[in-house]
Amino acid sequence: MEVILKQDIHSLGYKNDIVVVKNGYGRNYLIPKGIATLATESAKKMNAENMRQRAHKEEKIKNEALEVAKKLEGVTLSVGAKTSTTGKIFGSVNNIQIAEALIAKGFEIDRKVIAIKDVVKEIGKYTATIKLHKEVKVDIEFDVVSE
Structure with a gap:
């Protein structure tokens, strides 16, 4: 059948x-x-x-x-987080903060399509992947800085 x-x-x-x-x-x-x-x-x-x-x-x-994706390729974000004196973040940086930083840059991206490769617990440079379509993905670098 x-x-x-x-x-x-x-x-x-x-x-x-x-x-x-x-x-x-x-x-x-x-x-x-x-x-x-x-x-x-x-x-x-x-x-x-x-x-x-x-x-x-x-x-x-x-x-x-x-x-x-072409517009997002050259974008570098800066995400502020509260830190201790040793550089450890209280909590972690997640896709919500990345989405808010993208909105501040003028991109309306849903937080559900943003994936962070590593767990962000310290100050430094990291990479997030934005899945705009099932065939279109963009990697964005972001800096975590102390507030």
């Missing part, structure tokens, strides 16, 4: 994939739970049309992410 997946399933496939499953699995689990639909000829045509339109929109989003 061929079905079109409506959502990602770890062991089966991704959303909008056409997969072959056993009849009982498709008829008794996937279709009643709304996870998949039966892959008839008309459903396949609709799926192909939707994928074509989505590819156009996805390309536009990717191009916008690439433009933002």
Whole structure:
């Protein structure tokens, strides 16, 4: 039985994939739970049309992410933190402080797409990765300074 997946399933496939499953699995689990639909000829045509339109929109989003990535490449941030006399930070610097520093520089980046490679517990230079799109990532250097 061929079905079109409506959502990602770890062991089966991704959303909008056409997969072959056993009849009982498709008829008794996937279709009643709304996870998949039966892959008839008309459903396949609709799926192909939707994928074509989505590819156009996805390309536009990717191009916008690439433009933002070009602007972010030369940016260096400075993040202030309270420190002890030895240079240790009280707490740590996380993606929220990086997002606030980016907003101060004029970039509206969501904190959820920012990942810091190392745990920031001391003053120094570090690197954060911003995932603007599933294919577009930018590394940004930031300095942690004492306030």
